[in-house]
Amino acid sequence: MLFNSINFIIFIIIFISLYFITYGKTRTWLCLISSYIFYGCWDYRYLLLIWILTFLNYYCAIKMSVNTNLDKKKTFLLISITVSLLILGIFKYYNFFITNLNSMFNYVGVGSIFSTFNIILPVGISFYTFQAMSYTIDVYRNKIEPENSLLTFATYIAFFPQLVAGPIIRATCFIPQLKSRQNFNSNNVINGFYMVVWGFFLKIVVADSLALVVDVRFENIEIQNALSMLIGVIFYAFQIYGDFAGYSLIAIGIAHILGFNFPDNFDRPYFSKNISEFWQRWHISFSSWLRDYVYISLGGNRAGKISMYRNILITMLICGLWHGAGWNFIIWGGINGIFIIIHRLFNSILSKIKFQTPSSAIIYNLVVPTKMLFTFSFICIGWIFFRSNNLYDSLNILNKIAQINDYNFSSVTQKIYILKGMMLICFLVFVEGMSLLFNTKKFLNDHLNIKILWIAFIIVLISLCGTFENNAFIYFQF
């Protein structure tokens, strides 16, 4: 069931109505059953995977808490992590691994040995697996007490707004809220509704409008000129942002209407002044997951600079692999890792030569946008690998864009859609830039009538510029 579908609108109206007339365990049951219906609408057979992960992590966490012996605790942790990753591995990475293995065997003349499975990737498997794993690791690290109620824990894993495409909510944040009573609060409803509306704007208006230009370019690379391809890449950067940030906002907004507070998942990432900052603003719930459970577990920056760079690279390669079973995703992760390392190296050199940040306001105002533009350019290079169908296409696109004498607007197709896309990007950058400079979020919270006016305006914009074709969210595939 897609958020941007009539079915979901009917579903959510019924759910919210029932939610506020129930309380206690009945309400939790309502959340759980609705979440399973929501997921089952896509493919009910894969509910089994959610149930396996739920029981496994619930059981292992309980067992870890009753065992004082560290080795036994570790054993349960390993069982939980191994089985969770095994499930993820089979459903998401098995075919990728086997295809590459067969290619290797073919290369040495042995021929294909293993056959691939004909399986559909379960929607959101990476999200709910990582959410479940974070809970068990936190219990092991004594950050939280294990949850005794299976009902509460199952609801935490399967809560439908963030089940299929995040944000990945930590148990420390969500389980206490699930256990406390969420009363109806009109402020929560208005604020949540505002997030949902802005999320729909990002998805239906920004992402889906840009997709019309992006898809044509990435699927027909041969016939594009350099400018056309560059437009495709820049538009994709905003498409994926609109798509994913839009989904996250809708999820956070729905939870907010119900009375739950989830942290932001995106914080105006394209205003980042360097690549490290970008990763602190992009998909925050996932990047902080990687930091806490991969980067720090590998040693973080505790064992010298070389180890730190190695850990960054490994973490970012895992980040790429998490996104998809394909070399393009791994390379995308690797490129981002290398950019972060270069940025850190550059920073350490600058700090050694005691480079002074310009104090003059004029120079500062020029330096900051330049840094943002540079960072955005580097991010776009990564997106080429992320979006392309294969490595050959990625290199072909880079080659196309580098043809300086091929920047000719007259032979660029879809000029009308490009014009619309450019206007939408300008509007988005303006709105987000304003919120960065003047903290418009606080202003809107303090002025309810202006907020209502703004919501009404955004709804009219959705009606006027939205693309109503039930396009799936990009991050569903992860």
Add this chain to the structure above:
Amino acid sequence: MGLVKNLFKLIIIFLVIDSIISYTLFELLKISKIRYSRLYYEQINADVIFIGNSKGRNSFDAPYFERLSGKKSINFSYNALPISLAKIFLDDYLERNQSPKIIFIEVNCIAEGHYGLLNFKQYMLSSNSLKKMVKKNYPLHYYASIISKSYLFNSEYFIRTLYHITKNDQSWTNRFRINNEYYNNLKKNEDTFLFNKVDESSMKIFSDMIQKYKTQGITIIPVFAPIIDKCRNDDNINDYIEDFESRTKLKILNYSKAVNDISMFADIFHTNEKGAIYITKKIYDFIKLNNPTF
């Protein structure tokens, strides 16, 4: 109580903003120089009308025909325009203007479907036939446009309307030419496009048009626009034409093979500006030859 009050406020403000925006956009629609705005909000009284889908848009150059013949000409072709929609536009045109002498129709638009219908939903404000058609085929979109009038203006076509607010769109043809590398990579057998014979329902609409327009003294001339050689199957096109002519009793001007110079093509199906001038000249020569008094 606070929530109900705020919800009420939201609905009122939404309706006010929606009305202001849709009113402004409707005024812009009326003054635009784009083809269908001229059809609904301007007296045209053309002598010659061209109509078709994107092949018609890129093969007919109405201003050039006007210069050659001295007869007022207009092109009502649009990308993916199906025959059902072409009929509505022509009927609405004839209600508002004097009958033309000739209508040239690019035959590839004589096909089923309502693709592109929603692109023109803003003209529901001025055409009852269009309104009925949208209501029948896209009821959800029809009712959405009642709730939010701004939704009427949510289309690729409307952005073009704004682009053509002061600029006539009659010379709108593709300006680029097919990429040599792309053309060389085309394979005669793999990339050939085959045309299906006109389906019954589309033929019924077209036959009704022929009957109706004949009584108004209008000559309908079907045209088959050029296809690039590597993607053309002449036997298939001949079969299509034979079937079409036997069913309609109209002779097609077959220009499918008329262009061999790839610099006249924008892509495999569409001629460009240069190709449109070439085809328009051929049409003019045909008319002059067969009807010297035209």
